[in-house]
Amino acid sequence: MSEDDVSPERAVMIRLRARLAVVERAAWAGFAEAMRTRPAETEAYIEAERAKCADGFGHRGWAADLTEAERRMLGAEVDSGLAALVADAKAG
Secondary structure, rough: OOHHHHHHHHHHHHHHHHHHHHHHHHHHHHHHHHHHHHHHHHHHHHHHHHHHHHHHHHOOOOOOOOHHHEEEEEEEEEEEEHHHHHHHHHHH
């Protein structure tokens, strides 16, 4: 399948997903190194970020373009993603 077989709208979505995957893998490399060299400090930092995000998406209304329910969902997804990040690093 060539790029010509993909609709322009889907191509935009696929390119964005590819960019996200690249950023995610690069961030993972840095995080894995931080967990290897300074695990306690790295874990404490992630826990502090989870608290900031909970407050930001909850009380301070980050992502003001979203509804309250959408912000709650986004906040929950970010929180579970950060928790999984630490769990994955510890397991691997």
